[in-house]
Amino acid sequence: MxxxxxxxxxxxxxxxxELEGPxxxxxxxxxxxxxxxxxxxxxxxxxxxxxxxxxxxxxxQVVPFDLALDYAHDDWLAGxxxxxxxxxxxxGVDTLLVRIEGTLVQDRRRGELTLSDxxxxxxxxxxxxxxxxxxxxxxxxxLHLAAKGVTASLIERSIPAPLLGPLIQIAVEGSFDYRLDxxxxxARPDSVELAVRVIPHDLAINADGTTLPILGxxxxxxxxxxxxxxxxxxxxxxxxxxxxxxxESIDTTLVYAVVANEDGGFFRHHGFNLEAVxxxxxxDLRAGAYRRGAGTITMQLARNLYLGHQxxxxxxxxxxxxxxxxxxxxxxxKQRLLEIYLNVxxxxxxxxxxxxxAKYYFDRDASSLSPAQALFLATLLPAPTKWRYKFDKAGExxxxxxxxxxxxxxxxxxxxxxxxxxxxxxxxxxVAITGQAQGELAGRSTDxxxxxxxxxxxxxxxSGDRRGPR
Numbered sequence: 001m002x003x004x005x006x007x008x009x010x011x012x013x014x015x016x017x018e019l020e021g022p023x024x025x026x027x028x029x030x031x032x033x034x035x036x037x038x039x040x041x042x043x044x045x046x047x048x049x050x051x052x053x054x055x056x057x058x059x060x061q062v063v064p065f066d067l068a069l070d071y072a073h074d075d076w077l078a079g080x081x082x083x084x085x086x087x088x089x090x091x092g093v094d095t096l097l098v099r100i101e102g103t104l105v106q107d108r109r110r111g112e113l114t115l116s117d118x119x120x121x122x123x124x125x126x127x128x129x130x131x132x133x134x135x136x137x138x139x140x141x142x143l144h145l146a147a148k149g150v151t152a153s154l155i156e157r158s159i160p161a162p163l164l165g166p167l168i169q170i171a172v173e174g175s176f177d178y179r180l181d182x183x184x185x186x187a188r189p190d191s192v193e194l195a196v197r198v199i200p201h202d203l204a205i206n207a208d209g210t211t212l213p214i215l216g217x218x219x220x221x222x223x224x225x226x227x228x229x230x231x232x233x234x235x236x237x238x239x240x241x242x243x244x245x246x247x248e249s250i251d252t253t254l255v256y257a258v259v260a261n262e263d264g265g266f267f268r269h270h271g272f273n274l275e276a277v278x279x280x281x282x283x284d285l286r287a288g289a290y291r292r293g294a295g296t297i298t299m300q301l302a303r304n305l306y307l308g309h310q311x312x313x314x315x316x317x318x319x320x321x322x323x324x325x326x327x328x329x330x331x332x333x334k335q336r337l338l339e340i341y342l343n344v345x346x347x348x349x350x351x352x353x354x355x356x357x358a359k360y361y362f363d364r365d366a367s368s369l370s371p372a373q374a375l376f377l378a379t380l381l382p383a384p385t386k387w388r389y390k391f392d393k394a395g396e397x398x399x400x401x402x403x404x405x406x407x408x409x410x411x412x413x414x415x416x417x418x419x420x421x422x423x424x425x426x427x428x429x430x431v432a433i434t435g436q437a438q439g440e441l442a443g444r445s446t447d448x449x450x451x452x453x454x455x456x457x458x459x460x461x462x463s464g465d466r467r468g469p470r
Contacts, residue, residue, distance in 0.1 A: 094160035111136030124158025171209025174202035243355030257378035
């Protein structure tokens with residue numbers, strides 16, 4: 001369609017056309033059309049063609065849009081798109097305006113479409129330069145995007161507050177430049193190229209203007225943990241909490257097992273793992289569908305402390321930005337980030353932190369675990385509320401889970417994080433649930449943990465000095 005002879009197309013007028021999205025996982029139809037075109041007109045003009053229209057797009061919410069584009073005989077492309085972003089806090093619709101000016105060349109003989117670099121794009125008042133190609137052979141695509149002198153005030157003036165989320169609670173001084181280069185060839189998945197650069201210029205967080213608790217995390221604080229389905233939990237990350245464990249008091253095998261399973265490049269990257277993203281794109285291209293993400297421990301920490309688990313494009317973008325800030329602008333070490341993560345992450349229904357997890361499953365302290373126990377706990381994190389399905393009806397650990405534990409162990413051995421002599425064969429990697437989780441595994445109706453209280457607050461015996469971030 002992109003290579004169709006645009007300026008030779010017949011005039012077109014569409015009214016009230018709806019494109020339905022795929023049904024939900026349970027088979028129920030989508031709540032709203034993926035695209036509802038109220039009006040779309042393609043008309044011939046003396047200098048080329050004009051395209052205009054309006055309707056709604058079913059992204060995270062139903063978003064109204066209006067567009068007007070002109071494509072001239074000399075390949076000049078110019079126009080704008082307006083989106084109305086619902087603002088539930090202010091009770092209205094905010095405006096996102098995107099404008100474009102550049103050259104779009106269709107080479108139908110070679111089967112290529114080229115957006116000349118630099119094509120200028122404005123998101124509100126935020127200027128970008130853009131270029132790229134789309135080739136029918138492959139198919140293959142490349143994208144080059146750059147921005148210079150970006151400031152926090154420019155972003156706030158240009159992007160609606162609902163899309164920024166908690167980022168509007170952070171006052172940032174200075175500016176930065178941004179560059180993204182991406183090349184994808186579907187016929188050669190291993191050839192994916194991705195480079196992202198953020199070049200800061202005196203970037204710093206202004207503590208006086210910041211209300212999001214992102215500063216002071218190097219000190220004891222009370223964490224409000226955001227959980228799926230809008231739930232929250234509260235945990236005190238200080239010595240007042242008998243289950244809080246400093247990093248040096250956590251079993252080393254468990255620490256490295258979690259890193260190996262969740263984010264093997266944690267100690268190398270700075271919040272965003274480009275190598276993992278490239279691998280994810282490659283794997284998804286081979287599968288022809290989304291199969292693998294590329295989240296990091298720092299991104300998971302941002303999700304748990306500030307964002308929640310809603311799967312939307314804007315929340316994912318906020319997660320990436322917050323992870324970058326945690327790693328670059330807060331002064332937190334990798335060790336402290338990992339320590340906070342291990343003490344807030346969910347390890348089971350109502351179980352937060354390694355101290356609670358070790359007690360709940362094995363009635364042991366998090367500083368003293370066997371290799372099998374550590375590897376088992378590491379397998380819980382992707383889906384902590386479904387831990388019982390790792391055991392069969394007889395209460396035995398399933399072979400597939402033992403294989404997963406051994407896979408994590410081998411990854412640790414390869415990185416030098418585990419002595420090969422401490423990794424038993426997969427069939428001998430067994431664990432016995434000896435803590436209070438034993439009652440849950442047996443199906444008995446008991447207090448689910450004996451450790452946690454209501455999801456919206458800490459259990460009574462965990463509450464103490466509730467010092468917040470400074």
